[in-house]
Each structure stands twice: as C-alpha cells, then as structure tokens.
Amino acid sequence: MSFSAVPRTAAVAALVASALAAGLLTGSATAATSSPSTSADPVTGVRIHDIQGTTRVSPLVGQQVGEVPGIVTGVRGYGSSRGFWFQEPRADDNAATSEGIFVFTGAGSVPSVAVGDEVRVSGTVGEFVPGGNASGNQSLTQILRPSVTVVSSGNRLPAPIVISAWSVPSAYAPTGDPAAGGSINALPLKPRSSALDYYESLEGSNVSIGTSRIVGATAFSELWVTVKPFESRSARGGALYGSYASQNSGRLKIQSLVPLAEQPFPAADVGDVLTGRTEGPLDFNQYGGYTITARTLGKVTDRGLVRERTRPQRTGELAVATYNVENLDPSDPQETFDALGRAVVENLSSPDILALEEIQDNSGARNDGTVAADQTIEKFVRAISAAGGPSYRWRSVDPENNKDGGEPGGNIRQVFLFNPERVSFTDRQGGDATTPTAVVRERGRAALTLSPGRIDPANSAWERSRKPLAGEFTFRGRPVVVIANHFGSKGGDEAINSHRQPPNRSSEVQRVQQAQSVNAFVKDILKVDRRADVLVVGDINDFEFSATTKALTDGGALHAAVTSLPRAERYSYVFQGNSQVLDQILTSPSIDDFTYDSVHINAEFADQNSDHDPQVLRFRP
Known part of the structure; x- marks a missing residue:
C-alpha cells in the first residue's frame, strides 16, 4: 500500500463508514480511547504524513501503528483533551500531507514527554470529531492508547510553517461532494485552492504567524486574529462578514499552551495587534476550528479602541x-x-x-x-x-x-x-x-x-x-x-x-x-x-x-x-x-x-x- 498516494473518494468514504462502525470516528474522546481496533497487527515503517494522508480522514483510521518517529512540539497537560503533538522533522514532498499529529493520552493523565523530545509512538489511529458527529464539525486525526518511548531530549524543533497573507488562499472552502451529502471529508486536499484545505494540510504541524490584527476580543482565554491585513476590514479593525461567501479566510483562533496559573492570557480588543511571533501546533477544536495552540505567544499592542456614543435626538426626532x-x-x-x-x-x-x-x-x-x-x-x-x-x-x-x-x-x-x-x-x-x-x-x-x-x-x-x-x-x-x-x-x-x-x-x-x-x-x-x-x-x-x-x-x-x-x-x-x-x-x-x-x-x-x-x-x- 502506498500511503502517500491520494485515496479515491469512494475508498475514503468506505474508510469513514468503517471508522464510524468501529467507533473510531467519534465526538467522544473517552469513547475513542476504548474503541476496538480494526487491525490486530500494527503497521510499521510509517511516518506521520502517511497517517495524515491527503484527505481529512486518515487512510489508516482504525489501524494500529508502531514506532512512529518524531519530535514533540507541544504538550497539553490540562483540560479534558490532554496529550501532545509530535512532528516528522523530514517532510515528504507532498504539500497535502501534514507532518504533525496529536497524541491523545487521556482526560486524566499528564503526558510524560517534553517539548524537544525525540519519541517513538505506537497506538491506534482515530478520528475525533469535536462536539460529536451530529455537530457537523471536521475531525481531528490523532493517535489513541499510545505507547511512547523517549529516544532523546533537547532536540531542535522542526522549523514552523509560516502562515501568512500570501500562503492562505482567498477562497475559504471547497464545494462538498453531492454524492456524500455535501461532505468534503473524502475530497483530496488542495492547499493552494481553499483555506480549509490549506489549514487541514497543516493539522498538528508546528506553525507560526507574524504580527497580526486582532479581529475577535479575548474571551475564555482565547482571541482571534487575521493574517490578512486588508481582508474585509471594518471601520474599527474587525473582519466583516458580508455574505455567505465572505467567510474571511485569514481568521485563526489563538490559545496558549501555558497554563493560566503560570501566565495569564492577555486581554485584547478588536483592532488591537498581536505583535511579534506566535508559534505552536495547529489544532482543530469544537469552538472555532483551526487554532494555534501557542507555545510562544506574541504581545498584545493596545490600539485604544473606544466605545461609541450616538448623538442625542433633536426636539422633533x-x-x-x-x-x-x-x-x-x-x-x-x-x-x-x-x-x-x-x-x-x-x-x-x-x-x-x-x-x-x-x-x-x-x-x-x-x-x-x-x-x-x-x-x-x-x-x-x-x-x-x-x-x-x-x-x-x-x-x-x-x-x-x-x-x-x-x-x-x-x-x-x-x-x-x-x-x-x-x-x-x-x-x-x-x-x-x-x-x-x-x-x-x-x-x-x-x-x-x-x-x-x-x-x-x-x-x-x-x-x-x-x-x-x-x-x-x-x-x-x-x-x-x-x-x-x-x-x-x-x-x-x-x-x-x-x-x-x-x-x-x-x-x-x-x-x-x-x-x-x-x-x-x-x-x-x-x-x-x-x-x-x-x-x-x-x-x-x-x-x-x-x-x-x-x-x-x-x-x-x-x-x-x-x-x-x-x-x-x-x-x-x-x-x-x-x-x-x-x-x-x-x-x-x-x-x-x-x-x-x-x-x-x-x-x-x-x-x-x-x-x-x-x-x-x-x-x-
């Protein structure tokens, strides 16, 4: 089997169906970890890009993989989705395949790895749908029930892929496949054609953005930026949603991997600027989709947004x-x-x-x-x-x-x-x-x-x-x-x-x-x-x-x-x-x-x- 080949749409649809039947395409992380594997013997000799494949669903979903190598790029030791990201330092030549992936270690366990560790990971490939299958959300490819070996520590991280105004396509999403109920899951990724395909091709990878305009104020320890300075700019620095075809492809959510007790998340208003470099793995979650889980968070520069005052009505108004x-x-x-x-x-x-x-x-x-x-x-x-x-x-x-x-x-x-x-x-x-x-x-x-x-x-x-x-x-x-x-x-x-x-x-x-x-x-x-x-x-x-x-x-x-x-x-x-x-x-x-x-x-x-x-x-x- 050639893991780098683009699977046919029908084949991917069959993978989705079998994953659903096996409980491996699920919105419950707990359920996912207890789902039965569809393969008794682990597949060896594969790399992360083989697991990620060239569509939104892994060609190895439901199978066990063994001794997958990579460098740890981020660790999430809090919340209900604890685990770590690791990445293949030697990328293949296919822009559609991501080199990073999330390893789910369990809701109650703190990952026993550190950023910079070289690891070998064995486990079961699953697709987690944040919010559940009924939500309609895309799925997150991950490795479940992992066995992790640390080979060495203190390694240089793979260089981040820079997400910028020039790298993100202006079109937001591909058109879904009518034969699949409008789903884009089984369609081959075309990173140069749509933003959703581009971001999906980087799922789990170490990415970075430069100085970016803030288009969604801080709430629940997260904020939103756009990497496109002039995209649909509002009068006060936001990103206008002007039609169903104007989704604003430059938007990304920013969270921090640093626990709030160690570093409070900065307060920011629309129109402020996140200056400097923000870097970390690209995640997909229930509330907003593609999210940079930042190891390194830029600094918020206050642009002094003020609350408006309307004029008083006149006597006859x-x-x-x-x-x-x-x-x-x-x-x-x-x-x-x-x-x-x-x-x-x-x-x-x-x-x-x-x-x-x-x-x-x-x-x-x-x-x-x-x-x-x-x-x-x-x-x-x-x-x-x-x-x-x-x-x-x-x-x-x-x-x-x-x-x-x-x-x-x-x-x-x-x-x-x-x-x-x-x-x-x-x-x-x-x-x-x-x-x-x-x-x-x-x-x-x-x-x-x-x-x-x-x-x-x-x-x-x-x-x-x-x-x-x-x-x-x-x-x-x-x-x-x-x-x-x-x-x-x-x-x-x-x-x-x-x-x-x-x-x-x-x-x-x-x-x-x-x-x-x-x-x-x-x-x-x-x-x-x-x-x-x-x-x-x-x-x-x-x-x-x-x-x-x-x-x-x-x-x-x-x-x-x-x-x-x-x-x-x-x-x-x-x-x-x-x-x-x-x-x-x-x-x-x-x-x-x-x-x-x-x-x-x-x-x-x-x-x-x-x-x-x-x-x-x-x-x-």
Missing part, C-alpha cells in the same frame, strides 16, 4: 433603540446594572423608546415557575435614573413558564422602556402570553386590539421561542407601532468550517417562518393605513443578507435600516472573528428619512456588559 442585555436578572451584580444604565444614558443618549431583549424573570435561571420580571426591569430602570437618565416607564407581557426558549428557567422576554416626558404609550388591555393582538381601523388609522400584545403566539413558528411584543406609542400627536423581536437562535447550525460545504443552516427555517409571521402582521397594519409608521426592532439573530431578512422585507413592507450604513460599519456582534449583523431595526415605507447608528460598545471588547451592540434609529413621525 423620535429615537427608538434595541438592546439585547444578555440574560439580565436581579441576581446579576449591581455593577452590571449600573454599567448597562450608564450605557443607555451616555452611549445611547437616552432614547425615547428602548426595546430590550433577554430580560429574565425575577428568579433568573432558577427553574421555580416564576415568570414575572418586574424586579429585573425596575432594577434596570433605577440604574438608568441613577446614571442621570429619564425615569423610564415600561410595558411587557409575561410568557408562559419555559415556553419561550433561552436559558431554562429564565423565561426571557422583550420589554419596552419609554420616556414619558417625550412619548406616551397607548394601553389597550387584555394582552397575555397566549392571546394574539390584531389590527383594526380606529378614526382612519391602524390600531392594535391589545397594546402591549403578542403577535401570533399560537403559530408553530414561535414554538420554544420568544413571541414578538407589539405596542402603540404616540409622539407629538403621531401614532407609532413598535414590534420588539428576539428570533430563534442559530443553535444547531453547522459551523462555517463544517465538513459539509456549504454547511447546514437548519435554524434558519424557523427564523424565516418567524419573519413571515411578522411581515404578515406589518402588512395587516399597512392595509389599514399605508402611511402608518411601523418599526420592527430587536435581535433578529440573522444577517442583513439572509433569507430571514428577505422574508421580513417581502413585498416592500419593511426596509432593513442597517443597509443605510457604509458596509464597513454594518455589524452588531462578533463571532469567531467575524463582525456581523444580528440586531436590526426595520422601517415601514413611510419612514423614508432617518438616521441609523449601530453603537459599538460591547461586541468588540474583552470587557463587555453584553455580547451585542445596541442599535438606534432617529426619525420625524
């Missing part, structure tokens, strides 16, 4: 804002409420109407049947007043217990805050969790039967999801309808680095149905009064170019106001180094003259009070 405050409940520290309150006053300039998402009930995540959230809201209102803001009043509708998704027991919901000195709320009694509000004609204008009221709560589109909250307001004698939303999350979607390309966005189905429900309600309003001022606001959980937004704007009923911004400023959230739109304000046709601001105060910062940036729209009704 109505300012409407939306803000996801991330599972806020009374047990959160007073400092959190104070910071959120200051942001409303100082950064949002005390908008006239503020729609909040992720307000939890009075007992927070304690699953005790509580659904009222008056204590949460009042604590927030007091914090705003203490920061010098207005004495906001509020309206909301309590959900049914554990029927609206989110953190179990938290009963998150949308809430309207409004400044009674500038705007009034039109109360129409009877709104509850299950009774839908409707549209009627009143003195020639559209009116809601319930205000506040929920839109179409019995529709299956809202199952285990937050129902839209509609309310009537009056500003300077003009009625305005605001609909606050928190659409279904992207949980369950495959990552953009999935083994299936394009990845499955299963959660989009529900959001499209939700968008259709809201769009139909807005059309009902416009049938009664085509000049009605309607704002659809909130955490839409989807992009401005998505099918969800297209469904919301269907028939010209609404316009996505975020598209009025320059492209470099269109984002409200940063996920895995991609700056993207999730939070939106959409306007009815009568609102054709407005100013819009995505106020960047959280998503780009390591120190944040929410993971979302609030949005503000000002117009003259």
